[in-house]
Amino acid sequence: NAGVTQTPKFQVLKTGQSMTLQCAQDMNHEYMSWYRQDPGMGLRLIHYSVGAGITDQGEVPNGYNVSRSTTEDFPLRLLSAAPSQTSVYFCASSYSGGIQETQYFGPGTRLLVL
Amino acid sequence: DQQVKQNSPSLSVQEGRISILNCDYTNSMFDYFLWYKKYPAEGPTFLISISSIKDKNEDGRFTVFLNKSAKHLSLHIVPSQPGDSAVYFCAASARGKSTFGDGTTLTVKP
Numbered sequence: 757n758a759g760v761t762q763t764p765k766f767q768v769l770k771t772g773q774s775m776t777l778q779c780a781q782d783m784n785h786e787y788m789s790w791y792r793q794d795p796g797m798g799l800r801l802i803h804y805s806v807g808a809g810i811t812d813q814g815e816v817p818n819g820y821n822v823s824r825s826t827t828e829d830f831p832l833r834l835l836s837a838a839p840s841q842t843s844v845y846f847c848a849s850s851y852s853g854g855i856q857e858t859q860y861f862g863p864g865t866r867l868l869v870l
Numbered sequence: 871d872q873q874v875k876q877n878s879p880s881l882s883v884q885e886g887r888i889s890i891l892n893c894d895y896t897n898s899m900f901d902y903f904l905w906y907k908k909y910p911a912e913g914p915t916f917l918i919s920i921s922s923i924k925d926k927n928e929d930g931r932f933t934v935f936l937n938k939s940a941k942h943l944s945l946h947i948v949p950s951q952p953g954d955s956a957v958y959f960c961a962a963s964a965r966g967k968s969t970f971g972d973g974t975t976l977t978v979k980p
Contacts, residue, residue, distance in 0.1 A: 760913070789968075796879075798959055798970035799914070814967070846913050857902045857963045861913030 758782055762847050762862035769837040769869045777832040777865050779847030787850040788830040789814070789859065790822065792843040799846060805830055837869045873897045874962050876971035884979055889947040891974050893960030896941060900962035900969075905934060905945050908957045908973070917958070918945070950978045 763778045781788065786807045791799035791814075801814030805824040819841060821833040830849075834841060844866050848859040875894045883889045891905075901922045906914035920927040920934045920943070927934050933946045947954055955978050960971040 791970075796972065798874075798876075798972040801967065801969070804967060815969075848913075857968070858904065858916045858919060859906075859914075859968065861906075861915070863913050864911075 760847055760849055760860050760862035762845075762865050764865060765863070766866045767868070769834075769867065771838060771869060773837050774833070774835050775837065777834075777845055777847075777867075779830045779832065779862060780828050781830075781847075781849040781860070782828065783849060783860065784827060785849035785851055785860070786827070787859075788824065789848045789850075790820070790830070790832045791846045791848065792816065792841075793846060793864075794843050802832065802845075834867075837867075839869045841867065842869045843867060871896070872971075874960055874969045874971040876960055876974050878974050879972070880975045880977070882977045882979065883950050885952055886949045889945075889950045889954065889976055889978065891945040891947075891958050891960075891976065893943050893945075893971055894941060895943075895962050897962065897964070897969075898941075899964045902963040903934070903936060903943050904961045904963065904968070905932075906959045906961060906970075908959060914959055947976075950976075952978045952980050954978050 760781045789804040790802040803822040805811045844864050847862045850859040904919040905917040907917045908914040918932045936943045957973045959973045961968045
């Protein structure tokens with residue numbers, strides 16, 4: 757049971773480049789989310805999904821796209837990277853609600869946009 | 871406007887003493903509150919939670935108190951240990967969406 761895995765661990769991009777941050781979970785969780793954490797700040801919700809085929813925007817969705825074709829995978833796409841997207845990105849999963857609101861986080865992807 | 875606030879960026883306590891971390895929220899629709907612990911270069915890990923219908927939840931050395939009328943919750947760690955040194959995030963949840971505070975860095979000195 758690997759939990760939540762994220763790849764890559766670290767990435768450097770040039771402004772305007774695109775990339776996909778990968779996230780996978782093997783706990784059969786319905787809910788999955790992407791957060792970004794900037795220095796000295798908490799985690800801000802980018803996009804989330806309540807099940808395969810269903811996604812919605814969080815607090816800071818601009819510049820990011822997501823899709824959820826399977827329960828296990830929830831990739832985050834940066835279509836045209838900007839320096840303001842330099843951050844640490846965390847993927848998380850959880851059960852559908854109630855006491856299962858507890859989220860399990862991946863180890864994070866550090867992204868530097870030059 | 872920040873819906874979840876942790877007003878103390880840092881806290882330092884002596885080993886064996888009590889650590890009290892505070893969190894305030896503004897949205898009455900939050901129905902679940904959680905505390906996460908984060909070490910450098912790792913993802914946050916769940917620590918303890920409380921439903922909005924309760925006012926206290928205890929798990930070993932960790933206790934969370936909820937005061938709904940004041941929209942305030944706190945995390946008590948007794949006794950504090952050096953291994954507790956980390957960043958602690960308060961989170962409030964409504965229908966599966968969580969909003970996080972900015973975190974409090976706890977340092978427990980031996």
